[in-house]
Amino acid sequence: MMTMNNDSGESISLWMDTASIPLTKTLEENLRTDVCIVGAGISGLTTAYLLLLEGKSVVVLDDGPVAGGESGRTTAHLVNSLDYNFTELEEMHGEKGAMLAADSHSTAIQRIESIVKNERIDCDFIRLDGYLFPGPGEDPDYMIREQDAAHRAGLPGVVKLDRAPLISFNTGPCLKFPNQAQFHPMKYYAGLVKSILERGGKIFTNTPVTSVEGGKNAKVKTAANFVISTSSIVMATNTPVNDLFAIHTKQAAYRSYVIGALIPRGSVTRGLYWDTADPFHYIRLENVQGGKTKNDILIIGGEDHKTGQDDDPTARFDCLEQWARERFPMILEIKYRWSGQVMEPVDKLAFIGRNPADADNVFVITGHSGNGMTYGTIGGILVTDLICGRKNKWEELYNPSRISLKATGTFLKENLNVAAQYADWLSGEDEKNAAHIKPGSGALMQKGISKIAVYRDNEGKLFTFSAACPHLGCVVNWNDTEKSWDCPCHGSRFSATGKVMNGPAISNLKPADS
Ligand SMILES: Cc1cc2nc3c(=O)[nH]c(=O)nc-3n(C[C@H](O)[C@H](O)[C@H](O)COP(=O)(O)OP(=O)(O)OC[C@H]3O[C@@H](n4cnc5c(N)ncnc54)[C@H](O)[C@@H]3O)c2cc1C
Ligand code: FES
DSSP states (O other), rough: EEOOOSSSSOOOOOOHHHHOOOOOOOSSSSSSEEEEEOSSSSHHHHHHHHHHHOOOOOOEEOOTTTTTSSGOOOOOOEEESSSSSHHHHHHHHHHHHHHHHEEEEHHHHHHHHHHHTTTTSSSOOOEEEEEEEEOOOOOOOHHHHHHHHHHHHTTTTOEEEOOOOOSSOOSSSSEEEEEEEOOOOHHHHHHHHHHHHTOEEEOSOOOOEEEOOOSTEEEEEEEEEEEEEEEEEEESSSOOSOOOTTTTTSSEEEEEEEEEEOOOOOOSSSSSSOOSSSSEEEEEEOOHHHHHHEEEEEEEEEEETTTTOOOOOOOHHHHHHHHHHHTTTOOOEEEEEEEEEEEEEETSOEEEEEEESSTTTTTEEEOOOOHHHHHHHHHHHHHHHHHTTTTTTTTTTTOOOOOOGGHHHHHHHHHHHHHHGGGTTTTTOOOOOOGGGTTEEEEEEEEEEEEEEEOOTTEEEEEEEEOBOOOTBBBBBBEETTEEEEETTOOOEETTTOOOOEESSOOOOOOOOO
16 A cells, blocks of 8 residues: 655645655554664665664654655755855865765765665666756856866866756856766655565654653653664654754754746756756756656756745745746646755754764754755765764764854854744734634734734634744744744744644644643
């Protein structure tokens, strides 16, 4: 039996619509295992698979379905040309750091390729070239500087071209990154799940984890009060749900938007494309129905903003569509619109390794920005090495306890932004009269000195919650695209009816009258 994967909002991605995952059960007993992994996205599944190859016993727990988080909402570019370009990485982490980063992502693509081959996963994996082109007003010398930095980072094949191979618009001078890759992510996870289960790994879904304790008697507890006793714990929950502060002051949650447009096959040259705009656009193709139709889906993403800090997220799709139609006039129809959440680390690299201020046997994989397909895989490789007591050359680079003084400016900017969100307690309400809230919609209202989050379902029933995010008390905001309550401070998200969907919060919104 297979299942549809969505636990992070209302929108449906192309991947959720065109593949499914083998059905898994909910945990109904206490268990003992070598490693307990929380989160069944690409990070958790890859870690589970690689640990099984090492002979470890593994239990994976997820509060929703497999890949119901951001792994189902990705666009699945597999690249060593990262969201933070090599000029930025070199400035922040030095030449050696940029080189190790490039090496880790190249290795991750190779590892995905070998897993696909060894496990015979039919997931449309292909190698293809990527093109970085200038956004409006970009410094004409930028591409030369970035090419030099990419070469210093150990990517000598990066070349400058007069334009990317797109017929419908002239990108201007661009950089070609050879030998990148793409796949159908949901088909890949389906293959990983099958391999994990065949090797004796256990995956339990609809099993929320409510507490995690490292040390000699490490254990993971679930909402239904079952306990996993374990030697090591891996938090692969996109953002850690076991920390109040440690990592959350060092990364920020952003929403990103994607449209999938039907285009005649062959009208856009196959490749991966990104510009240098801020926020940037990212583009790839998907060959629908195994090439049996005359069309492809052109996948275009961008329009990122801080989670919970946009009054009209739905308008982001319109901006994206306008941008796309101006450049790709062959678009026939928009078939998909979805959004998702990316975690942006202040010093531009992911946090993978031992969880700060925790016992030595609690590990975390987070801070992926828009490169989580490869970071999730790097996470699997690195954490497996640490659990098996092996040295790993990327350990220091991705150490979650690192403090990068050069990132102080971004750190202060992001945390002042968080502090400013508490002023929402003093600002006005969205709606004075609950009767004005449309079916399928939500709004903030004032109740005495407090704020409440009010949702009216499609049948007209009202649901009311305290608007205080259970993580650290910021006021949640209504997201009409995903029909969710989003916290502007560290990106926790709750369903329309108050169920926690994204950490760091680990509990639901409280009822208004509690
Ligand atoms: C629009 C968009 C486009 C992107 N494009 C790309 C791209 O082109 N290339 C790329 O490399 N990356 C891309 N990314 C980033 C990438 O998709 C993510 O970084 C990656 O999927 C994160 O994987 P993960 O396994 O760490 O987290 P997730 O996939 O979010 O998995 C975490 C899991 O933990 C579970 N969980 C959370 N809390 C609990 C709890 N308390 N108990 C139990 N389970 C819990 C969740 O339900 C979820 O299933 C994109 C992301 C977005 C949103
Ligand atoms: S996510 Fe931290 S206060 Fe809401």
